[in-house]
Amino acid sequence: xxxxxxxxxxxxxxxxxxxxxxxxxxxxEEEDTRPYECDGLTAYRxxxxxxxxxxxxxxxxRILKVCVAMNVPVVPRGAGTGLSxxxxxxxxxxxxxxxxxxxxxxxxxxARVAVVQPGVRNAVISEVAAPYGLYYAxxxxxxxxxxxxxxxxxxxxxxxxxxxxLTVHNVLRVRGFTVDGEPIEVGSEAPDAAGLDLLALAIGxxxxxxxxxxxxxxLLPKPQCARVIMASFDDVEKAGDxxxxxxxxGIIPAGLEMMDKPATRAVEQFVAAGYDLDAAAILLCESDxxxxxxxxxxxRMEAVLKGAGAVRLAVSRDEAERLRxxxxxxxxxxxxxxxxxxxxxxxGTIPRKRLGEVLNFIAEMEKKYALRCPNVFHAGDxxxxxxxxxxASRPEELERTERFAAEVLEKCVAVGGTITGEHGVGVEKINxxxxxxxxxxxxxxxxxxxxxxxxxxxxxxxxxxxxxRCAEYGRMRVHGGALPHPELERF
Amino acid sequence: xxxxxxxxxxAAERAAxxxxxxxxxxxxxxxxxxxxxxxxxxxxxxxxxEPSELVVTARCGTPxxxxxxxxxxxxxxxxxxxxxxxAATFGGCxxxxxxxxxxxxxxxxxxxxxxxxxxxxxxxxxxxGGQVMKNVAGYDVSRLAAGSLGTLGLITxxxxxxxxxxxxxxxxxxxxxxATALEKMNRWAGQPLAISATAWFDGVLSxxxxxxxIAVQSAQRAVGGxxxxxGASYWRALREQTHAxxxxxxxxxxxxxSVAPPLALAGAPFIEWxxxxxxxxSAAPAVEVRETAHRAGGHATLFRAADKSAGAFTPLEPVLxxxxxxxxxxxxxxxxxxxxxxxxxx
Numbered sequence: 163x164x165x166x167x168x169x170x171x172x173x174x175x176x177x178x179x180x181x182x183x184x185x186x187x188x189x190x191e192e193e194d195t196r197p198y199e200c201d202g203l204t205a206y207r208x209x210x211x212x213x214x215x216x217x218x219x220x221x222x223x224r225i226l227k228v229c230v231a232m233n234v235p236v237v238p239r240g241a242g243t244g245l246s247x248x249x250x251x252x253x254x255x256x257x258x259x260x261x262x263x264x265x266x267x268x269x270x271x272x273a274r275v276a277v278v279q280p281g282v283r284n285a286v287i288s289e290v291a292a293p294y295g296l297y298y299a300x301x302x303x304x305x306x307x308x309x310x311x312x313x314x315x316x317x318x319x320x321x322x323x324x325x326x327x328l329t330v331h332n333v334l335r336v337r338g339f340t341v342d343g344e345p346i347e348v349g350s351e352a353p354d355a356a357g358l359d360l361l362a363l364a365i366g367x368x369x370x371x372x373x374x375x376x377x378x379x380x381l382l383p384k385p386q387c388a389r390v391i392m393a394s395f396d397d398v399e400k401a402g403d404x405x406x407x408x409x410x411x412g413i414i415p416a417g418l419e420m421m422d423k424p425a426t427r428a429v430e431q432f433v434a435a436g437y438d439l440d441a442a443a444i445l446l447c448e449s450d451x452x453x454x455x456x457x458x459x460x461x462r463m464e465a466v467l468k469g470a471g472a473v474r475l476a477v478s479r480d481e482a483e484r485l486r487x488x489x490x491x492x493x494x495x496x497x498x499x500x501x502x503x504x505x506x507x508x509x510g511t512i513p514r515k516r517l518g519e520v521l522n523f524i525a526e527m528e529k530k531y532a533l534r535c536p537n538v539f540h541a542g543d544x545x546x547x548x549x550x551x552x553x554a555s556r557p558e559e560l561e562r563t564e565r566f567a568a569e570v571l572e573k574c575v576a577v578g579g580t581i582t583g584e585h586g587v588g589v590e591k592i593n594x595x596x597x598x599x600x601x602x603x604x605x606x607x608x609x610x611x612x613x614x615x616x617x618x619x620x621x622x623x624x625x626x627x628x629x630x631r632c633a634e635y636g637r638m639r640v641h642g643g644a645l646p647h648p649e650l651e652r653f
Numbered sequence: 654x655x656x657x658x659x660x661x662x663x664a665a666e667r668a669a670x671x672x673x674x675x676x677x678x679x680x681x682x683x684x685x686x687x688x689x690x691x692x693x694x695x696x697x698x699x700x701x702x703e704p705s706e707l708v709v710t711a712r713c714g715t716p717x718x719x720x721x722x723x724x725x726x727x728x729x730x731x732x733x734x735x736x737x738x739x740a741a742t743f744g745g746c747x748x749x750x751x752x753x754x755x756x757x758x759x760x761x762x763x764x765x766x767x768x769x770x771x772x773x774x775x776x777x778x779x780x781x782g783g784q785v786m787k788n789v790a791g792y793d794v795s796r797l798a799a800g801s802l803g804t805l806g807l808i809t810x811x812x813x814x815x816x817x818x819x820x821x822x823x824x825x826x827x828x829x830x831x832a833t834a835l836e837k838m839n840r841w842a843g844q845p846l847a848i849s850a851t852a853w854f855d856g857v858l859s860x861x862x863x864x865x866x867i868a869v870q871s872a873q874r875a876v877g878g879x880x881x882x883x884g885a886s887y888w889r890a891l892r893e894q895t896h897a898x899x900x901x902x903x904x905x906x907x908x909x910x911s912v913a914p915p916l917a918l919a920g921a922p923f924i925e926w927x928x929x930x931x932x933x934x935s936a937a938p939a940v941e942v943r944e945t946a947h948r949a950g951g952h953a954t955l956f957r958a959a960d961k962s963a964g965a966f967t968p969l970e971p972v973l974x975x976x977x978x979x980x981x982x983x984x985x986x987x988x989x990x991x992x993x994x995x996x997x998x999x
Binding site: 270271272273274275294295296316317319323324327328330331340344345346347348350351352353354355356357358359360362363365366367371383384385386406407409410412413414451452454455458459511512513514515540542543544545578579580581582583584585586587591595598599600602603606607609610611612613614625626 | 706708728752763780783787794796797800820839844846865867908910911913926949966973980982983984996
């Protein structure tokens with residue numbers, strides 16, 4: 163009798179999960195796991211060792227127990243639309259897909275709360291709330307595809323968050339399991355849950371602290387009507403000043419977006435949104451509320467925009483035109499995808515007053531790296547999405563693009579902003595974390611992580627770099643002879 | 654500032670508790686106060702305020718009134734209407750995490766926190782978040798620090814989002830019983846009405862409308878009732894708890910889902926936040942109050958009382974308590990900051 167061959171790691175893990183999951187919920191053949199090799203950031207790919215597709219909370223709990231017992235990393239994933247590689251799978255671990263958690267548990271129209279499973283798509287929440295005149299406010303551009311679980315992980319925003327807030331402002335409670343499989347619930351449908359604000363800590367934690375299996379969100383009354391003004395400017399800085407003027411006049415627009423000429427030109431070929439192609443930049447400035455409020459606010463917005471030097475104003479005359487004005491903004495990324503083989507989207511946020519300086523810096527970088535970079539911009543909250551156009555099939559162009567992006571993100575930090583406003587750090591911006599934070603701060607982040615996940619099994623290696631990684635990155639990026647983190651040992 | 658760091662390092666070496674304190678206006682809040690006082694009031698001043706950025710940054714010892722005055726001069730405000738309860742400081746306001754009448758409409762203090770500078774238990778000055786509206790780099794330590802009652806570190810500086818002051822405010826009063834008031838408040842909150850605060854007490858529902866004049870006028874038609882001559886002072890008395898109701902010896906702050914029916918507890922409630930906050934002056938045992946709150950889906954804080962042996966805050970589930978302990982050790986390994994103020998052994 164010959165001895166059975168020792169099972170390899172992949173088979174061992176798949177077998178342990180198969181003990182309580184149906185066969186279709188445990189994938190390990192490459193043809194099945196390959197579709198999970200990346201999220202919306204396709205430059206990074208890794209086929210997961212095993213994919214698990216649980217349907218119940220009990221299955222999630224048992225998967226986590228198995229992973230801890232076998233010391234296997236676990237990466238939770240929603241729809242995989244993330245733009246920073248937060249759901250990049252572990253080659254030696256389990257990709258935990260929450261895609262089957264698609265149930266709307268309850269909609270309470272009087273309490274204005276929807277309780278949903280994490281695999282429910284963002285747009286579905288507003289759809290199920292619509293019969294009650296309610297909606298879920300955060301509206302990332304990917305809202306027809308992205309899930310609320312992913313939104314919680316990334317603290318997603320959207321084009322209306324200046325007035326209505328981000329995910330963190332619109333989620334009341336989340337339930338899930340710690341990595342050890344213990345049930346955990348943070349936040350509350352009553353205001354101000356007792357103790358430390360673990361809900362705020364969980365939102366935007368990129369799946370590093372615990373696994374979410376249920377989310378209670380706040381629903382808001384749907385504004386009766388909305389109208390958008392398209393304002394043209396002959397100079398980008400003037401458009402930036404106009405944003406400050408609107409807010410300075412005491413107006414908080416429902417949406418306030420900017421696009422520069424290269425962006426409007428790319429978009430116009432794609433969707434014919436009716437943009438002014440002669441303008442150096444356009445602003446989309448939206449008012450919502452009752453018809454009387456919108457009349458009143460739109461008139462005030464028009465006066466301020468004219469005063470700030472708008473050369474042309476177009477006000478949406480009906481809902482169809484309003485949606486057409488927005489269609490261009492919402493289609494900016496795919497439109498850019500049509501004029502360039504590849505593009506790289508940045509997500510820095512800056513104080514609005516530094517906009518002119520940062521846009522000039524980006525223009526210099528376009529020359530330095532010989533790459534084009536149209537800009538779309540959540541102007542109201544200072545969140546920039548410059549899109550670097552490149553061709554990955556050309557040698558070194560991706561690498562040049564990444565250096566371009568790194569310089570822009572570091573500029574964002576230098577002017578008092580941040581490297582990521584809403585897309586998350588993931589794997590993509592992990593080096594820039596070394597620029598934004600000092601070693602003591604990174605060390606505290608690691609301590610926070612250890613408080614929840616002492617073995618470091620949940621989404622390891624994402625979001626927060628090790629100090630050793632920063633030291634290495636610093637060594638590669640010496641500027642003017644000044645080494646960042648001189649106190650650390652070098653390799 | 655260097656002084657704070659030195660003092661904290663010195664205390665940490667000797668495991669000597671520090672009681673972080675601004676104006677002392679919230680000394681009554683939370684559990685017992687222990688340790689040598691570290692007074693923040695010498696470290697004051699608004700660091701940065703540009704109205705068009707909608708952000709104010711100030712040092713912890715700055716009087717809260719000074720910050721609000723600076724905002725008012727530029728037609729802006731802290732939308733969550735923090736209570737002062739005396740000579741409050743900006744740092745104390747953030748650390749206590751309390752919000753006032755506008756909470757249900759505008760959000761809580763934590764919703765407006767953009768960034769903090771904080772000295773941890775090792776005496777290290779750390780910075781989290783920043784001055785921008787959208788920032789997802791790193792864990793949201795700023796919001797974790799808000800409302801932590803100084804248990805994680807000394808907040809030396811904070812940046813808060815601010816908003817324009819409403820152009821018009823009107824307060825309406827309507828007579829109705831509690832259950833009807835709860836139903837009305839919840840119904841109205843689901844409609845696009847410019848309601849910025851609600852309160853029910855002793856058979857009278859008060860509703861404040863705030864916003865553009867035209868929005869206030871249309872909401873006034875929808876809500877009805879009598880217009881109050883001096884609404885502003887009514888809401889101030891509520892925010893600062895100078896209203897006669899709050900002079901009771903034992904004051905419970907019971908947070909429940911806004912739709913929870915009237916609580917079956919002896920004593921008259923004072924209701925705020927669209928039904929989400931029920932102040933009670935109840936002589937019932939703490940266990941009974943907490944059990945009632947729990948059954949309603951909420952929790953009860955012993956807000957003001959001579960005897961807080963029942964614990965100021967609702968006890969946490971074991972898994973949450975363990976995480977609280979682990980986070981406390983991450984920020985304050987020796988346990989010097991306001992020990993016991995939030996929970997015993999924390």
